[in-house]
Each structure stands twice: as structure tokens, then as C-alpha cells.
Amino acid sequence: MSKGIKLSDGKNISGHGRLTLKEVDSIQHYYGLAIRKNLSSVEDVKRAIWAIYFHKLSTEDNPQHALCPLGEDSWCGYNRSIVILYSQAFFTRVNFIESEKVFRDLTEKDLLKKCLHGRTQNPNEKQMYLGANS
Numbered sequence: 001m002s003k004g005i006k007l008s009d010g011k012n013i014s015g016h017g018r019l020t021l022k023e024v025d026s027i028q029h030y031y032g033l034a035i036r037k038n039l040s041s042v043e044d045v046k047r048a049i050w051a052i053y054f055h056k057l058s059t060e061d062n063p064q065h066a067l068c069p070l071g072e073d074s075w076c077g078y079n080r081s082i083v084i085l086y087s088q089a090f091f092t093r094v095n096f097i098e099s100e101k102v103f104r105d106l107t108e109k110d111l112l113k114k115c116l117h118g119r120t121q122n123p124n125e126k127q128m129y130l131g132a133n134s
Contacts, residue, residue: 027052030075037069051076 005013013019034048051067055076058064068076072083105111 023056027056030055033075 007013011018014021030052031049034045034052038044038048047067048069051065051069054064054066055068055078058078063078065076065078068074068079070079070083072080074080074083
């Protein structure tokens with residue numbers, strides 16, 4: 001990397017808060033992936049390379065991950081986290097929907113009357129109550 005290159009702000013391209021060797025290595029790595037993962041289409045390779053540019057340009061306030069690959073195995077942590085969070089939220093919602101009957105049973109008026117004043121049933125009584133009313 002040439003340290004002598006000056007940018008439009010008059011500062012060097014490298015240095016603190018600028019392009020580092022670690023960042024160059026990262027870009028080279030993803031550039032190689034862009035080529036190896038898109039063997040059949042020049043346009044797909046081109047898009048994958050631009051994904052690197054926009055990914056690196058992205059900030060928390062201005063995420064730019066539209067070109068980044070999607071899926072749980074994506075190199076883009078932002079898109080990977082969206083898929084993982086979505087799937088976790090989906091399964092949680094499905095589990096809650098399936099458990100609605102349990103919540104209905106647990107909120108039966110006759111059952112709750114027995115719990116007034118902080119008294120709770122022992123587990124065997126609760127199972128017998130739920131089994132008898134199913």
C-alpha cells in the first residue's frame with residue numbers, strides 16, 4: 001500500500017481512521033470470495049465486488065448491505081444477523097401460538113380461584129385438573 005497517496009481532504013490514504021493493511025487484507029479476501037463464489041456470471045462477480053465496497057462504506061446510521069449475500073452463511077454479519085434473528089423470532093412466535101392452549105388452561109377461573117391469597121396447587125393436582133378438563 002502506498003502511503004504517499006493523498007485523498008481529496010489532503011490527508012494520506014493510510015493511517016489512523018484510514019485504510020489499514022488489515023482492511024486491505026480483508027478486501028482482498030472478500031474479492032477472492034466474490035470471484036470463487038460466482039463462477040458462471042461476470043455480472044454476479046461485479047455485483048459481489050460492489051457489495052464489498054458498500055459493505056465497507058456502511059455505518060450503523062446508514063447501513064448499505066443491499067448487495068451483500070443473504071443467508072446464515074453470509075460473510076456479511078449484518079445480513080446474517082437479520083436471517084438468524086428473523087428465524088429465532090419466527091420459531092418463538094410459532095411456539096407461543098402452539099402453547100396458547102396451555103395458557104388458556106393456566107388461566108381457567110376455577111384453577112386461579114385455588115391460587116388466591118398466594119396458595120398454589122401441587123403439581124399432581126394441576127396435572128389432574130388439566131387432564132380432566134382437556
